[in-house]
Amino acid sequence: MAEEIDTQQEYVHKKVENIVFGVASPQLIKKMASAKIVTPELYDKEGYPVDGGLMDIRLGVIDPGLRCKTCGSKLKECIGHFGYIELARPVTHIIFVNIILSLLRSTCKECGKILIPKDKIGRCHAKLDKAEAEGELEGRRAAIKNIISGLKTVNKCPYCKARQQKIALEKPTTFVENDKKMSPIEVRTRLEKISDEDIEIFGLKPGYVRPEWMILTVLSIPPVTMRPSITLETGERSEDDLTHKLGDIVRINQRLFENINAGAPEIIIEDLWDLLQYHITTFFDNNVAQLPPARHRSGQPLKTITARIKSKEGRIRHNLAGKRTNFSSRTVISPDPMIELNEVGVPKVVAMKLTMPIRVTEWNLEYLKKFMERGSSKYPGANYLIRPDGKKKKMTDETQEALIEEVAPGYIVERHLMDGDIALFNRQPSLHRMSMMSHKIRVLAGRTFRLNPAVCNPYNADFDGDEMNLHIPQTEEAITEAEVLMQVQTQLISPRYGLSVIGCVQDAISGNYLLTRGAELRRDEAVDLLCRVGVKDFSKLPSKEMINGREIFSCILPDDFNFKGKSRSVDEKGGNEVIIKSGKLVKGVMDRDNLGEGSGLLLRTIHKNYGENKAIKILGKIFKLGIVYLARNGFTAALSDSDLPEPARMKIKDILNKAEDDVNNLINIYHQGKLEIFPGRTAEETLELKILELLNKSRNETGIVVAEHLNKNTGSSVMSDSGSRGGPLNLAQMAACVGQQAMRGKRIEKGYIGRTLSFFKKGDLSSNARGFIRDGYKGGLTPYEFFFGAITGRDSLMDTALRTPKSGYLYRRLANAMQDLKVEYDLTVRDASGRIVQFRYGEDGIDVSKSENGIINIDRIISNVK
Amino acid sequence: MTKEYNKYKGRLPSNVLEEVREKTKGMPEGRVNNILKEVCSEYNKARVEPGESVGLVGAESIGEPGTQMTLNTFHFAGVAEMNVTVGLPRIIEILDGRKKIKTPMMEIFLNKPWSNGKDIRHLALSIKETTMKEIMTDLAVNIVESKIELRLDNAAMKDVGVTPGNVTEALGKQLRGVSIKKKDDLIVIKMKSKEGSVGDVSKVKEKIKDVFVRGVKGITQVLPVKRNDEFIIIAAGSNLRDVLPLKEVDETRTITNDVFETAEVLGVEAARQIIINEVNKVIDTQGLNVDLRHIMLVADTMSFSGDVKGITRYGIVSEKASVLARASFETPIKHIVNAALVGEVDNLNSVVENVMLNQPVPVGTGLPGLVTKVK
Numbered sequence A: 001m002a003e004e005i006d007t008q009q010e011y012v013h014k015k016v017e018n019i020v021f022g023v024a025s026p027q028l029i030k031k032m033a034s035a036k037i038v039t040p041e042l043y044d045k046e047g048y049p050v051d052g053g054l055m056d057i058r059l060g061v062i063d064p065g066l067r068c069k070t071c072g073s074k075l076k077e078c079i080g081h082f083g084y085i086e087l088a089r090p091v092t093h094i095i096f097v098n099i100i101l102s103l104l105r106s107t108c109k110e111c112g113k114i115l116i117p118k119d120k121i122g123r124c125h126a127k128l129d130k131a132e133a134e135g136e137l138e139g140r141r142a143a144i145k146n147i148i149s150g151l152k153t154v155n156k157c158p159y160c161k162a163r164q165q166k167i168a169l170e171k172p173t174t175f176v177e178n179d180k181k182m183s184p185i186e187v188r189t190r191l192e193k194i195s196d197e198d199i200e201i202f203g204l205k206p207g208y209v210r211p212e213w214m215i216l217t218v219l220s221i222p223p224v225t226m227r228p229s230i231t232l233e234t235g236e237r238s239e240d241d242l243t244h245k246l247g248d249i250v251r252i253n254q255r256l257f258e259n260i261n262a263g264a265p266e267i268i269i270e271d272l273w274d275l276l277q278y279h280i281t282t283f284f285d286n287n288v289a290q291l292p293p294a295r296h297r298s299g300q301p302l303k304t305i306t307a308r309i310k311s312k313e314g315r316i317r318h319n320l321a322g323k324r325t326n327f328s329s330r331t332v333i334s335p336d337p338m339i340e341l342n343e344v345g346v347p348k349v350v351a352m353k354l355t356m357p358i359r360v361t362e363w364n365l366e367y368l369k370k371f372m373e374r375g376s377s378k379y380p381g382a383n384y385l386i387r388p389d390g391k392k393k394k395m396t397d398e399t400q401e402a403l404i405e406e407v408a409p410g411y412i413v414e415r416h417l418m419d420g421d422i423a424l425f426n427r428q429p430s431l432h433r434m435s436m437m438s439h440k441i442r443v444l445a446g447r448t449f450r451l452n453p454a455v456c457n458p459y460n461a462d463f464d465g466d467e468m469n470l471h472i473p474q475t476e477e478a479i480t481e482a483e484v485l486m487q488v489q490t491q492l493i494s495p496r497y498g499l500s501v502i503g504c505v506q507d508a509i510s511g512n513y514l515l516t517r518g519a520e521l522r523r524d525e526a527v528d529l530l531c532r533v534g535v536k537d538f539s540k541l542p543s544k545e546m547i548n549g550r551e552i553f554s555c556i557l558p559d560d561f562n563f564k565g566k567s568r569s570v571d572e573k574g575g576n577e578v579i580i581k582s583g584k585l586v587k588g589v590m591d592r593d594n595l596g597e598g599s600g601l602l603l604r605t606i607h608k609n610y611g612e613n614k615a616i617k618i619l620g621k622i623f624k625l626g627i628v629y630l631a632r633n634g635f636t637a638a639l640s641d642s643d644l645p646e647p648a649r650m651k652i653k654d655i656l657n658k659a660e661d662d663v664n665n666l667i668n669i670y671h672q673g674k675l676e677i678f679p680g681r682t683a684e685e686t687l688e689l690k691i692l693e694l695l696n697k698s699r700n701e702t703g704i705v706v707a708e709h710l711n712k713n714t715g716s717s718v719m720s721d722s723g724s725r726g727g728p729l730n731l732a733q734m735a736a737c738v739g740q741q742a743m744r745g746k747r748i749e750k751g752y753i754g755r756t757l758s759f760f761k762k763g764d765l766s767s768n769a770r771g772f773i774r775d776g777y778k779g780g781l782t783p784y785e786f787f788f789g790a791i792t793g794r795d796s797l798m799d800t801a802l803r804t805p806k807s808g809y810l811y812r813r814l815a816n817a818m819q820d821l822k823v824e825y826d827l828t829v830r831d832a833s834g835r836i837v838q839f840r841y842g843e844d845g846i847d848v849s850k851s852e853n854g855i856i857n858i859d860r861i862i863s864n865v866k
Numbered sequence B: 001m002t003k004e005y006n007k008y009k010g011r012l013p014s015n016v017l018e019e020v021r022e023k024t025k026g027m028p029e030g031r032v033n034n035i036l037k038e039v040c041s042e043y044n045k046a047r048v049e050p051g052e053s054v055g056l057v058g059a060e061s062i063g064e065p066g067t068q069m070t071l072n073t074f075h076f077a078g079v080a081e082m083n084v085t086v087g088l089p090r091i092i093e094i095l096d097g098r099k100k101i102k103t104p105m106m107e108i109f110l111n112k113p114w115s116n117g118k119d120i121r122h123l124a125l126s127i128k129e130t131t132m133k134e135i136m137t138d139l140a141v142n143i144v145e146s147k148i149e150l151r152l153d154n155a156a157m158k159d160v161g162v163t164p165g166n167v168t169e170a171l172g173k174q175l176r177g178v179s180i181k182k183k184d185d186l187i188v189i190k191m192k193s194k195e196g197s198v199g200d201v202s203k204v205k206e207k208i209k210d211v212f213v214r215g216v217k218g219i220t221q222v223l224p225v226k227r228n229d230e231f232i233i234i235a236a237g238s239n240l241r242d243v244l245p246l247k248e249v250d251e252t253r254t255i256t257n258d259v260f261e262t263a264e265v266l267g268v269e270a271a272r273q274i275i276i277n278e279v280n281k282v283i284d285t286q287g288l289n290v291d292l293r294h295i296m297l298v299a300d301t302m303s304f305s306g307d308v309k310g311i312t313r314y315g316i317v318s319e320k321a322s323v324l325a326r327a328s329f330e331t332p333i334k335h336i337v338n339a340a341l342v343g344e345v346d347n348l349n350s351v352v353e354n355v356m357l358n359q360p361v362p363v364g365t366g367l368p369g370l371v372t373k374v375k
Helices: A003-009 A026-032 A094-106 A118-148 A183-193 A196-201 A241-261 A266-284 A304-308 A315-320 A365-374 A400-406 A453-459 A475-487 A505-516 A523-533 A548-553 A601-632 A646-672 A684-708 A715-722 A728-733 A784-816 A859-865 B002-007 B014-025 B028-045 B054-066 B087-096 B120-127 B156-160 B165-172 B200-209 B257-266 B268-285 B294-302 B325-328 B332-340 B351-357
Strands: A083-092 A167-170 A174-177 A180-182 A215-221 A326-337 A343-348 A357-358 A382-386 A392-394 A412-416 A421-424 A436-444 A450-451 A467-471 A518-524 A546-548 A561-567 A575-580 A584-587 A836-838 B072-076 B081-084 B105-108 B136-142 B147-152 B178-183 B186-191 B212-214 B219-229 B230-236
Touching: A026 A083, A026 A215, A083 A094, A083 A183, A083 A241, A094 A118, A094 A167, A094 A266, A094 B332, A118 A196, A118 B351, A174 B212, A180 A183, A183 A215, A196 B212, A215 A546, A266 A304, A266 B325, A304 A315, A304 B200, A304 B332, A343 A421, A357 A382, A365 A382, A365 A400, A365 A412, A365 B120, A421 A475, A421 B081, A436 A450, A436 A453, A450 A453, A450 A467, A453 A601, A505 A548, A505 A715, A518 A523, A518 A548, A518 B268, A523 A546, A523 A601, A523 B028, A546 A548, A548 A601, A561 A601, A584 B325, A646 A684, A684 A728, A715 A728, A784 B054, A784 B087, A784 B294, A836 B294, A859 B014, A859 B028, B002 B014, B002 B028, B014 B028, B054 B087, B054 B294, B072 B332, B081 B087, B087 B268, B105 B257, B120 B219, B120 B230, B136 B200, B147 B200, B165 B178, B186 B200, B257 B268, B325 B332, B325 B351
Parallel strands: A326 A450, A343 A436
Antiparallel strands: A083 A215, A167 A174, A174 A180, A326 A467, A343 A450, A357 A412, A382 A392, A382 A412, A421 A436, A421 A467, A518 A546, A561 A575, A575 A584, B072 B081, B105 B230, B136 B147, B147 B186, B178 B186, B219 B230
């Protein structure tokens, strides 16, 4: 019976309901404490913690083998206990200095009442509450001060008529009344006189705070577990910063005690008192403006309590809001288009280190025993056995046999990862939820994580040395959640814009483009190609000797699929329509507008019609088809891709010559002062704008010439036309003219006085003196053109470097402000305290990730419904 | 026909229903019915589920493309238009809830007949703020007689449509203790008090430069443009309160890009719409695709309390009920100390606090609880 109750109790889950904040009173500090610290010594000669020292084992244990004297538990079990020291003289708490100051200023020095007459207090409440809403407690105190200084009786207590003296704060911690220093003892007696009702006017809550608690008479000593010492290789002990600081405090405190008891002269006591004040101040905050920070012997400042909590590396953001995890792995990624989109290739070495916990039942006992027999060094084996009482046993050559003997239902075997296990895969920066998706594991040879290049997009990954993280969820709950909510196919549609985030990229687009643009293959080649892609049903292939690309592509589409859309490029007949009828690509070419990420409705429609699982399969096949076709066909970009025929080159030269002349003309007109000025602009600005417009226009003209004359069948053109990489602009820049280099929307003007480079004449406003690059990359740039290019290049690098932290901060603020908005069961959007932000999410209650580009596609429904 | 549509009122959002009505015009009743049924089922499938963490998704959707935006502060939209803050700085400016924005702008729509282009240039200039320094050429101080002579620039005056009469009137109204006389194209300003010191005269001289002659205060630049068959005035600088009452101005469409001014003059709802429009404008010009719902949610979090609050530690975040949530954002020490002073209780209702305590968070799958009967 007794045993039954025990096992029951083991499974009681406790939940923290709420946390109350308050200021610790001296009584509380003493009550909390399990030891009174009296000596600054840490260890005795044997290296054992001294009783009453700062490392007293009543404050918790940090050495293996010792037991805590307070709770009796061992290292890692004992969470530590507070201690306290009795201060020889009271000391001001640095954090509360400003509050103490306003309390002193706003209350009577004799009777401790607030300096506002009774009849006026009632009227002030509303005013004060408003001040608090705007400026928090500081605002409220400032408002009280204003009210008092607005009274006739500024210098007189309205209750006891005592004259009030001016109180100033001599930073950091000394209060001065009429040029006379007030000791913390005096301050404390003043604060004691303030009644609980008056405290409330200041916004302080009686029961949680008393003003006099802000002057310390006892100091709480944090547990040793909070400031563990580390043992160096030499066997020396290195103490934590806090311990150092506390040591100083205790030492000075002891000396102060001794001096007081010995009746030392007032000056010595005062000095020691100030020193104690300094140490306690820096114990709380080592960054007080007026004090020199306390330092190590090496000169580096101590990290005391405030620094421990604050900022990104502080306790809150580093350890509480963000946590470390086990069962994870990180390595370089590389592509593998032959694995499925929702798979991740895991190296065998990793698979043998990370484990999956499997609970032993009667039915899988034998199965799991086989894993255990293989042990930890043979794949697939097992690394650990967990007993029902929670004890974890490592599988080693010695323990193996005993453990196999021991295992029984109720045990948990931690076996190696195997194909099909669920893992979370993540790449930083994790900017959106698709940055962490769950994949099925595929154990592969090698030492890198493998992922299908189609999922690079949501992760924003490439393979130039990127690393990614892998996490293995360990509980059934977590595994299910990862499988149901986080798998790649569930994340196909971006919640940002309601279109597919996963699509074909680069070669996959080029390949499909070339295939559907009019490729013809022999039947055996076509079958071979489809086979490679994973299509096994060739009944859709027409029975001809030569099969065209569209027919091959159609084999991947479902038989009942209908679609109408547009492509960015034109097919051989010059149309840009894409028509799919009953699963056959009848017309049009496949390019980025239909296959790419975030664009077009082809992928979105497949997803809508056939569901996520089928969509991801089809997408994977399309992707493979493109890559495989391209690999068999060969694809390259060559220097000759940007070759232009002679007439085109002449044309471009004419255009640029004319532009230069026009610019010179404009400059002449400007110098004659005959330039027609735009309203609201100066003549110089007008000239600049006109020149910029002119040069941009002629660059675009060269672009058109290039587009007309370039060979459409070269690799570069194919990439540009299909949208897989680069655009017409890049082609024009290579073949004809790079164009105007602009900085901040203007032509380049910085450099020397009146000119951009010493190469030019002063005041030269002509096109090439102000950053117009008239040569193309292939033809080669002149030295000054190259330099202008470098200027804008550097500028854009700086832009990126400056933007990243800015947008990161904006993102952090947004996320912090909005993280607890959620849709309630009544479909309103509310924040954490239940305040309604929106009555219907987005006014119509549509989830973007379930919509089609943010809307319900009525056109599609109408065409589907008969 | 209307009967069919009415049946779905309340079951479909009105804009969706309206679109269906528009697109199914003239179709047979049976088909319309089927379409409506299908639309309704698709709508129900596309609805948000309770517990969905829409706030975080919204923040992600705006924060993620932030890295792709340009930092260029200014650009010239078109040939002769004015400088506008664009890109990331503009988004930051709006979401910060800044009281003073970098480039305030107004789009002033006009009533007929002005919207057809009648007197458009003249009208635009009459809205622009004109001060003395723009319409005078010479300002001479005569210390001995303690008087100031200023010469008017007739060409400039004609440009903005100001008569010398206007000028003397404006000077008389805005300068104290002086007498104003007009002599040809000279205006003589004499100090009334005899023993006026030299300092006084030069003080008046400085004041004269800034005397406001005509137009609307704060409008520094005007530009009439034609947009969709009508003329509108784009103005740099913003003063909604003074522009709206003008009889030429269509007060139902005239807007400013200043969120705070809109909130003051037209109320929070209008300010919310301005936030949405302005953020959307920036995102659109950058060629990014972000659903309007996310922007709406941000605008709503900024404005649902009744006035516009920025997404900063002084704005929205300071309103949070949870001490730990506030502390995890910025200035943790301040929040913890203040919480201790008032004996604040953190009820652990939102996300971060529960993360801190290793407890399930109350959004998404953490929201429902399972109750099992134990025998």
